[in-house]
Structures are given as C-alpha cells and as structure tokens.
Amino acid sequence: MTDEQFDDLARSALSYEAGLPREGVWQQAKPMRESWxxxxxxxxxxxxxxxxxxLVVGVRIERGPLPERKQNxxxxxxxxxxxxxxxxxxxxxxxxx
Amino acid sequence: MESVALGQSEDRTRDRELAxxxxxxxxxxxxxxxxxxxxxxxxxxxxxLGSLEDAEELAGTTLLKFWRSARGFRGACSLKSYLTRIAxxxxxxxxxxxxxxxxVGADPKVAEEHPYLEKIRMGLLRLGPExxxxxxxxxxxxxxxxxxxxxxxITYDVxxxxxxxxxxxxxQIVEEQN
Numbered sequence: 001m002t003d004e005q006f007d008d009l010a011r012s013a014l015s016y017e018a019g020l021p022r023e024g025v026w027q028q029a030k031p032m033r034e035s036w037x038x039x040x041x042x043x044x045x046x047x048x049x050x051x052x053x054x055l056v057v058g059v060r061i062e063r064g065p066l067p068e069r070k071q072n073x074x075x076x077x078x079x080x081x082x083x084x085x086x087x088x089x090x091x092x093x094x095x096x097x
Numbered sequence: 098m099e100s101v102a103l104g105q106s107e108d109r110t111r112d113r114e115l116a117x118x119x120x121x122x123x124x125x126x127x128x129x130x131x132x133x134x135x136x137x138x139x140x141x142x143x144x145x146l147g148s149l150e151d152a153e154e155l156a157g158t159t160l161l162k163f164w165r166s167a168r169g170f171r172g173a174c175s176l177k178s179y180l181t182r183i184a185x186x187x188x189x190x191x192x193x194x195x196x197x198x199x200x201v202g203a204d205p206k207v208a209e210e211h212p213y214l215e216k217i218r219m220g221l222l223r224l225g226p227e228x229x230x231x232x233x234x235x236x237x238x239x240x241x242x243x244x245x246x247x248x249x250x251i252t253y254d255v256x257x258x259x260x261x262x263x264x265x266x267x268x269q270i271v272e273e274q275n
Contacts, residue, residue: 006268007236013214014144014221014237018136025135028157031124031164039122 105175112176119167127164134177135160137238138184144233145188147222155191159184178247181234185248189226213271220270228263235260 001009038046118126135156143152162183163170170179221229234245242256251259 003264006264009213010217010232010236010264010267011239013217014233016140016143016237018140018143021131021135022139022153022156025139025153025157025160026128026131028154029127029131029160029164031122031127031161041122 108175109172112179113170113172115176116167116170116172119164127160130163130176130180131160134180137177138180141181141233141237142184142188144218144221144237145185145226145229146191147218151191151195155184155187158187162187174247175244178244181248182250185230189230192226216271216274217267220267220274223270224263224266227259228266231256231259232263232267 115126115130119130138159139152139156142155143149146152146155159180163180170176221232224232230249231245234240234248238244240248242253245256246252249256
C-alpha cells in the first residue's frame, strides 16, 4: 500500500460527523455569573458618578458663605465687643486643676 | 490569491472583534464562537481521546478557557488555530491523567465498515500525543502545514519530518494488528 492510499484510508477512518453545536457544551462553557452581580463596567461607572457628585458638593460647600458663629454674650461683654480675634478661651478655676 | 488573503484578513478582524467582545463580557460573542468552532473541536478531541464524553467536556472547557483569557488574544494566529491549541493542550492533560484507563471504544456508527479503518482509529490512540495531534490535524481537519504550524507551534520542516515519522508509526501499529 502506498502512502497516498494509506492517507486516503486514514482520512476516511477518522472522518466523523460532529453535527450541530451541543447545548450541553454551551451550558458548560457559558460564563457563570449571578445576574444581580454588577459587571466591572457598571462598578466603574457608579464609582465615577459618585466621585463626580462628591466633587460637586465639595466645591459648592467651599464656595458658600461661612456660617455665622454664635458668640458668648458674657465673653463678648468682657472683651468690650472685641471678640473677632478671640476664638478660644481657657479658664482655669483654682482648686479644680 | 488576493481574494484568499482578503478573506483571511476579514476573518482575523472578525476573530479580534469576537475576542474583544468576550473580554468585555459579551456572552453572545462566546455563543458565536461556539456555533463556529464547537463541533470541530469536539470532533478533534474525540479522535485524540477516544471518548465522546471527554470530548464534549473538554470542548466546553476550551471555550470557557478562551473566555477567561480573551484579553490576551492578539490575533497573531487565527481563532481556529488558537482554540485548537487550547483544546489539544487540554486533551493532552486529560490523556495524561487517564493514561491507565484510556477509553478506546469502537465508533458505533461504523460497525459494519472495513476492519482496517477501525484499526487505524485504534492505532491512532496508541500513538504518542505529538504524533496523534499532528495526524488528526492532517487527516481529520485536512489542514495545510501553515495552519498546523500555527496550532502546534512548529515550523514547516519539522511538520514534514514529524508527519513522515508519525505516519510510519501508525502504519506499523495497524499492520501489527493484521
């Protein structure tokens, strides 16, 4: 038998009709992912939107007017209404350490 | 000749697009790949392993493995060659695991055919993995040397040498059975 004859026989020996794609194979190959889990793209998108929102809120707070601080009327009277530079006062009471 | 090259270029573009979609998590791209390649991979694995169950399981594993590594597909070779390489590696691992109990069952559909053909199939399963893979691509897929080289990662000259050697070994095994 020549090599060519052997090749022909081998081709017909190995020929095999595989048919259509098997659904069982798809069930096995199908990526297993719970449908409620977000995709990486969704996570990145949500992160970007959240970061942008925080940035906008931060900028608005920074640009807004400073809130009025309530001043202690006793200190204010003691300082003769010069309390703009007095932000903190420490009072030591003898005997209390 | 130009139209062949043009067709190949279109195929490669489609392959890269499918891989890109898989990498982005598009399941329909994997489904398309399954429709295109699953029967061929199953057939190849069946002839390499001799078990339909294993062939079906490994065809699924091949696609899943591609899905997970689709980002790494650059289109240097065709998707067909790329998937074949994955499938053959998986087949080789499986054969190694089941070395003691390689299932060698006769093909049920061709029980009445010439006995020589069954001997060839049996003989193929008795060859080493390198020879078996080469002969299945050559006889079953009827690939040219370029495609075989892409899948097995060997050069034209090596394919030629190995093919002569593998055919000789197969003939010896078949003739020993006569």
